Amino acid sequence: MTTLHAGEKAGVLAEALPYIRRFWGKVVVVKYGGAVSGDLASFAQDVALMRSVGMRTVVVHGGGPQIGSLMERLGKAPEFRNGLRVTDADTLDIARMVLVGKVNRDIVGAINVHGPLAVGLSGEDAGLITASARSPELGFVGDVEAVNPDILRRLLSEELIPVVASIGSDAQGQAYNINADTAAGAIASALEAEKLVYLTDIEGLRRDEHDPATLISAVSAGELEAMVDAGELRGGMLPKVASCVQAVRRGVGRAHILDGRLPHALLLEVFTNEGIGTMVMP
Secondary structure, three states, X not given: OOOOOHHHHHHHHHHHHHHHHHHOOOEEEEEEOHHHHHHHHHHHHHHHHHHHOOOEEEEEEOOHHHHHHHHHHOOOOXXXXXXXXXXXXXXXXXXXXXXXXHHHHHHHHHHHOOOOOEEEEEOOHHHOEEEEEOOHHHEOEXXXXXXXXXXXXXXXXXXXXXXXXXXXXXXXXXEEEEOHHHHHHHHHHHHOOOEEEEEEOOOOOEOOOOOHHHEOOEEEHHHHHHHHHOOOOOOOHHHHHHHHHHHHXXXXXXXXXXXXXXXXXXXXXXXXXXXXXXXXEO
């Protein structure tokens, strides 16, 4: 671990100052994925620091790996169609237990080590996420129909950090498991966030998914759509790409895809000149 001298520490703080001024009072939505959950303490420290310098941060999370792990322990075999988990009633119960009862609690607890800052909720709370079934074949897999951000605005006005599990419900109270990337983008749009940040297990978008040298540092929404149409982007990145495009076209200032395995990835992106990962612009 590199130790900074006093002058170097002062330089870091001086570099961060204009970004602190710029983002003071601004909303930043961060999607924290199950694939990067190994360094939760570092992530929690970043979120607490962002709040301490005046940023209004909302964390949205999924938990696919954790859901799969519990299903296996319970002797239930996961089934996927086109990359989406088929979610029957039992699988939905497991997903709610994992997302709301385990992953959400872990993130809230890690942030609250730094003070009474975080509040956990799901999209079912206060009508936050209204959902509908994507298709009968997938069971209780939902699409976002609407976001009512009132509960988030109230929590943010109290200088709290909402931590949202990606479960929604329809008008009859039926719960649905929602892709966390999609949920984060919809919430960011509803809040007109300054930034939407995806923490994932890759350093950003690549033109060639197998070649790290083809990392895309900055790209417009239109360029991303053209890449998708040409088949240059595939697999698990597609929900993130679609969410980024939709978000920046609905009022979000910038969307970012970062390597969440990198310690303090959030701080490197928000508070340094170089930045990391991929930035998506309108």
